[in-house]
Amino acid sequence: MTGVHAPVSPPYQRPADQVAGELGTDTERGLSHEDAAERLAREGPNVLPAARGRGPVARFVLQFNSPLIYVLLASAVVTALLGEHMDAPVISTVVIVNAIVGFAQESRAERALTALAVLAQTTAAVVRDGVRRRVPAAGLVVGDLVELEAGDKVPADLRLLTTSELVVDESALTGESAPVSKDPAPLPGAASLADHTAMAFSGTLVIGGRSAGVVVAAVETLGGTTVICTDKTGTLTKNQMTVPPSPPADTTTPSPAPATPPPGPLSGTAPR
Known part of the structure; x- marks a missing residue:
């Protein structure tokens, strides 16, 4: 008899330590160099396949x-x-x-x-064997422990482990112009991409603060985006627009009182 496995919830819904443990990541020392090299050989670099150009x-x-x-x-x-x-x-x-x-x-x-x-190739501050160093973002693998600070471009999709006043500009991904404050606390249920506060997505920009996170997907998020839906202003809405109910047909809505003209003649005109 084949057992039925419950679907695994996405990383932003699970505790950060649990996600790191499932990926075999030490939250203090990161991956070992040997483990990272093995994963890189098995999974490939953190880049999208290059489009085949014309000869x-x-x-x-x-x-x-x-x-x-x-x-x-x-x-x-x-x-x-x-x-x-x-x-x-x-x-x-x-x-x-x-x-x-x-x-x-x-x-x-x-x-x-x-x-x-x-x-435009980016680098990332990664911790391996307890040593922090900068490596090309293409060399990141799933499970790598990455540190972020102001001015960094997020090198891969990260499940945040710790944050210190972290603020990220995700406008290129979500269309929202306001920076997003991040928090490693898991979310209780499904949420839209713009509300994944426990995640930092590849290609977005760190505006302020510091953070550490574990790579959960070695794929360029923005590079893999094929469709971004926006409203007529060019930004994404929060799906909170509603149409107010109209009054019944047999009722009338009082019109505002007409504006009362000021006493006396208008400026620049002579009284008759």
Whole structure:
């Protein structure tokens, strides 16, 4: 007979020490270097898979994928058939030069983006074998003990163990402009992402305070976001908007008294 296992509640609903224990993390010394290296080899780095880019041949061919280019190519063919041996080469040359320039610009832009991605790589303060050191965020593994302080970019999804006046800007993730105060106390039930006060999410920014947390997911949260729903102001609401009940049709609502004009003539006008 197969036993039925109760679903495991998410980390923010369980005590921090329990989550750390389940991940095999010492809340004072963190993971050992050997354990971290083994997990990194087994689970892979803390990065999203790189999107497969187009090769140079495909990028050059796509430079001709434009309605205007289609018109120019058709014009070159028509002029050639009509015996306009001067116009056809000129039009063809323009199309080819345009493709070369577009290919060069696109290649330069891709190199610039690659360089920016390298510069934007974050580091994290991690405790392993009781020693605090900074490592590339890509080298974090599930169970790592990470320390946060003001100015840090959260390197991975963390279940907070301790906090000291920790405030995090989660606007890039939730759309809410107000910073969020964090607390390691577990939440009693399900909550929306913006209310996960016991969690710090990858890609968000620490505004103030200090904290320590354990990595519970070695995945870039913001990089994995595909849809962010906002209202017309560009921010997420708390689902607290309501429509007030309207009065019955057979009742009337008293209108406010009309404004009483001030005594005497208006300024700048002469009395009649």
